[in-house]
Amino acid sequence: KQEVTQIPAALSVPEGENLxxxxxxxxxxxxxxxxxxxxxxxGLTSLLLIQSSQREQTSGRLNASLDxxxxxxxxxxxxxxxxxxxTYLCAVKGMAGYGNKLVFGAGTILRVKS
Amino acid sequence: DARVTQTPRHKVTEMGQEVxxxxxxxxxxxxxxxxxxxMMQGLELLAYFRNRAPLDDSGMPxxxxxxxxxxxxxxxxxxQPSEPRDSAVYFCALRVLNYGYTFGSGTRLTVV
Numbered sequence: 444k445q446e447v448t449q450i451p452a453a454l455s456v457p458e459g460e461n462l463x464x465x466x467x468x469x470x471x472x473x474x475x476x477x478x479x480x481x482x483x484x485x486g487l488t489s490l491l492l493i494q495s496s497q498r499e500q501t502s503g504r505l506n507a508s509l510d511x512x513x514x515x516x517x518x519x520x521x522x523x524x525x526x527x528x529x530t531y532l533c534a535v536k537g538m539a540g541y542g543n544k545l546v547f548g549a550g551t552i553l554r555v556k557s
Numbered sequence: 558d559a560r561v562t563q564t565p566r567h568k569v570t571e572m573g574q575e576v577x578x579x580x581x582x583x584x585x586x587x588x589x590x591x592x593x594x595x596m597m598q599g600l601e602l603l604a605y606f607r608n609r610a611p612l613d614d615s616g617m618p619x620x621x622x623x624x625x626x627x628x629x630x631x632x633x634x635x636x637q638p639s640e641p642r643d644s645a646v647y648f649c650a651l652r653v654l655n656y657g658y659t660f661g662s663g664t665r666l667t668v669v
Contacts, residue, residue: 477657485662486648492657532600534658544613545590545650545658547600 445470449533449548456523457556464518464551466533471511478507478518479532481550487532491518495538523555560586561661563649569667575637578664580649581630589632590650590658591617591624600648606632639668 446469456462466476475494479487491500491507493516499508506519520527530552534545562581570576582589590605604614609626617624621640626632636643649661 475657479660484665487650487660489657489659492655534600536657544602544605549599 445473445535445537445546447533447535447546447548449531449551451551452549453552453554455554455556458523458525460523460555461519461521462523462553464520464531464533464553466516466518466548468514468516468535468546470537471514472538473511474536474538476507476509476516476533476535477545478505478516479534481530481532483529490531520553523553525555525557527555528553560653560659561649561651563647563661563664565664566662567665567667569669570639572640572668573638574668575635576639576643576666576668578634578647578649578666580632580634580661582632582649582651586651586653587629588652589626590652591632591634592648592650592660594646594648594663595644603634603647636666639666641668644668 448467450465473495477492478490480490481487493500493509504521509516530550532550533548536545564579588607591603592600593603594600603617604624605612606626623635644667646663646665648663650658652658
């Protein structure tokens with residue numbers, strides 16, 4: 444059974460800092476990994492999708508890496524801003540035959556102080 | 558997300574009442590997922606459909622929950638009878654080729 448863990452559970456940083464959020468998964472047989480952002484009381488917004496054959500994806504100040512063999516992904520946020528404050532969720536999708544289930548981590552609550 | 562519309566956004570109901578939540582995907586998305594989010598359990602998959610047929614509903618309490626896709630533009634999740642432990646945010650999601658999953662804004666359900 445796939446399990447996804449996110450560390451740290453919460454993070455508070457001053458504006459302008461670069462930061463790294465960590466995600467680990469127990470079963471390396473994944474199809475892809477997706478990072479989401481969730482603002483309080485809102486739905487999930489997709490940030491980055493990394494296919495199992497890829498090593499990283501970038502979008503603006505965000506960079507996500509994937510090391511499938513070690514079961515790890517990181518989300519790097521450069522020059523953090525107060526508007527980045529949210530909960531960040533990592534989710535993995537299993538290979539075909541394991542269903543279409545997205546398994547989520549518990550999330551990292553990020554607060555960027557101005 | 559503009560691709561998925563969920564209604565109602567908020568629902569407060571008394572224990573024992575029937576609750577129906579709706580998800581309207583854009584026509585052409587044939588795989589629909591229902592997730593539930595609570596503080597204790599995080600995000601859990603309840604059920605998903607492809608081409609309107611249920612493929613996996615193992616995460617759903619079948620004695621009180623039912624999920625259907627009456628047509629290609631509408632998916633519903635029904636709870637009857639509702640219980641306080643059903644209080645959660647329920648999300649509908651679509652799988653989009655090369656994009657991954659896109660989620661609706663959710664229905665926040667409170668059962669008192």
